[in-house]
Amino acid sequence: MTRPGPPPTITSEQRAELEAWEDRALSPEEFEARVRAPWTDAERADFDNLVRWFNRRYPSPVERLAATRHLMAQIRKS
C-alpha cells in the first residue's frame, strides 16, 4: 500500500478556466436536458444522505451559513 501524496493543487489559470466553464451559459435545450436528466438510484441516495447529514450536523440556518462560510474561507486560503 502506498502512502497518499499531497492533495492536488490547481493554478490560478486552471481555477479561472474551471470557473469560466461553470459560469458558461447553456442553451435552453441544454439547460432543460440537464434539469430533466433522470436521477440514478445512487445519485438520489447520495443527495438524500448528504442533506440529512448537513441538517443533522448543522440544525439551524445560521449554523449552516456559518459552516459554509468557514469552509469557503479555508478553500480560499488554500
Place this chain on the structure above:
Amino acid sequence: MTASAFDEVAFFRAIAEGPVRALLIGRRGLIALGMPVMTRDYDFWIPADDAAALNTALLPFGMLPSRSPEEARKNGRYMLENDEHVDVLVARSVSTIDGTMVHFEDVWARRIYLTIGDVDVPIPCIDDYILTKRFGARPRDADDIRWLERFRSNQP
C-alpha cells in the same frame, strides 16, 4: 464558527429592519434552507426603486455599491462589496431562460421566511425559488433546480 469578523446575523438584520423589500435568492438561501451547496456570495432581488435603501442599510458594514441607484435600475444589476460580495438584482420583472416573465410583486406576495439567528429573512417560496434559478442558464442553476425539486419532494 465564523470565517471573519463579519456578523452575518447583523447583516440580515440591517436589511430586514430597513424599508427595503429584499428577497434572499441564490445559493446562500439554499444553504440556509438546508441544501449542502457552496458559496460565500449573497444574492438579493429587490424592486427597481429600493437600491438606495439597500445601500443605506449596508453602509455600516462598509459595503460600497458598484453603481448608483439610477444606474443600477437601468442596468438591472449591481454589486455591494468589501470583503463580502453581494449581487443585487434590481427589477420589477425578470424573464426566465424559456421566456416566462416573473414579477417581483408576485414572488414577494408568496414569500416565506427563514429565521436566521433572530432575524426573519424573506425568501421566495420553493416553487418561485425554482423560477429564479431559471433567470440564469448556468450548469449550476440547472443542478440547483434538480436539487430543489428533490428537496421539495422530501419535505413533509
